[in-house]
Structure formats: C-alpha cells, structure tokens
C-alpha cells in the first residue's frame with residue numbers, strides 16, 4: 761500500500777515526552793512533544809520540532825530553558841489534558857494535577873512520575889515559516905533508580921516508555937518490548953573498539 765508522504769510518522773513509532781517550561785511570569789506549562797530526537801552520540805544535544813503557536817516555544821525563547829520529561833504508560837491519561845489548548849496564563853501543573861519535581865540546574869521544573877528528566881538550555885534554533893527546530897543542550901540527566909537495569913541501562917519493563925504511532929484516524933499509544941538482543945557499540949567498528957566509549961562515563 762502506498763501512503764501520502766506526510767503519513768511518514770505513522771510508521772515510525774515516536775516517543776511521547778512532556779516538555780515542561782515556565783514563563784517569565786512564573787506560569788508553569790506542560791505540553792506533549794513527540795517530534796524529538798538526540799543529536800548524534802556522544803553529543804549532549806537534543807532537538808525538537810515545534811509549531812509556532814506553542815506556549816512551550818514562547819517560554820523556551822524567553823527563558824532559554826526547558827525540561828524533557830520521559831514518561832511511561834502510567835501517564836498516558838495526561839497526554840490529552842496537557843495537549844488541549846489552554847491560555848498562557850493557565851498553570852498546567854494545577855490544571856492536570858501533575859506534581860512538580862524541582863530542577864537542579866534550571867528554574868523550569870520537571871514532572872513527578874516521569875522516569876527520566878533532561879534539564880536543558882536553549883542551544884540554537886532553526887526557523888522555517890511553519891516550524892522551528894529547537895536544539896537544547898542537556899545540562900543534567902536524571903533517571904529514576906527504579907527505571908534502571910543492573911547494567912545501568914533503561915529497564916524497559918519497569919519504565920514502560922510511552923510511544924505513539926499515528927494513523928489516518930488518530931494516535932495509537934503503545935510501549936516498547938525488550939527483544940533480548942544486545943550488541944556492544946564496538947561491534948560497528950572493524951577493531952571492535954568503540955572510539956567514543958570514554959564519553960559514556962558519568
């Protein structure tokens with residue numbers, strides 16, 4: 761079957777993250793963002809695509825900071841309440857009953873119940889007529905201890921990352937499954953050594 765090119769995201773499951781920001785007046789904002797990706801390993805940059813009419817974008821531009829909250833399936837029922845339009849003067853933590861997790865490096869708070877938090881500062885923007893790519897530098901990355909596996913990676917069964925695929929009718933929410941297949945990064949290189957392994961140490 762052939763689909764229209766704009767349907768591309770329907771066939772690449774996307775993470776559902778919550779971006780939390782704070783306005784210059786101290787109003788706390790939350791919005792789901794799925795068009796988000798890290799910029800290459802081992803950089804500390806993360807890139808999200810934002811439409812123009814977003815309080816999130818206004819707040820990021822004014823305060824130069826935001827938190828990427830990685831959420832699990834337990835917060836699926838907060839996606840629509842945070843995605844629905846609400847005026848910029850609405851505190852979306854109060855609106856949705858989500859609790860704030862104070863950040864360490866920035867003013868914008870994270871969200872209690874997420875399994876990981878990336879405190880970011882605005883690094884650069886790429887602007888087009890209808891959208892803006894916002895690049896953030898991750899200043900601090902915290903992962904809930906109970907979402908970690910013994911090898912220090914993400915415990916998929918515990919974190920149950922919330923994902924989404926689109927169809928012509930709407931959004932289908934899902935999670936990911938561990939298929940038990942592991943490869944070291946070094947497997948990609950002829951000598952078996954990962955040239956950037958030293959960056960992995962915290």
Ligand SMILES: Cc1cc2nc3c(=O)[nH]c(=O)nc-3n(C[C@H](O)[C@H](O)[C@H](O)COP(=O)(O)O)c2cc1C
Pocket residue numbers: 776789790791792793794795796809810811813814815816817839840842843844845846924931
């Ligand atoms: C699952 C999901 C993912 C979304 N991803 C994005 C996105 O990547 N970029 C974007 O601009 N809007 C995205 N949206 C729409 C915004 O979340 C929505 O317009 C929200 O009201 C914006 O809030 P704000 O004005 O407080 O920033 C998404 C919505 C949903 C439900």
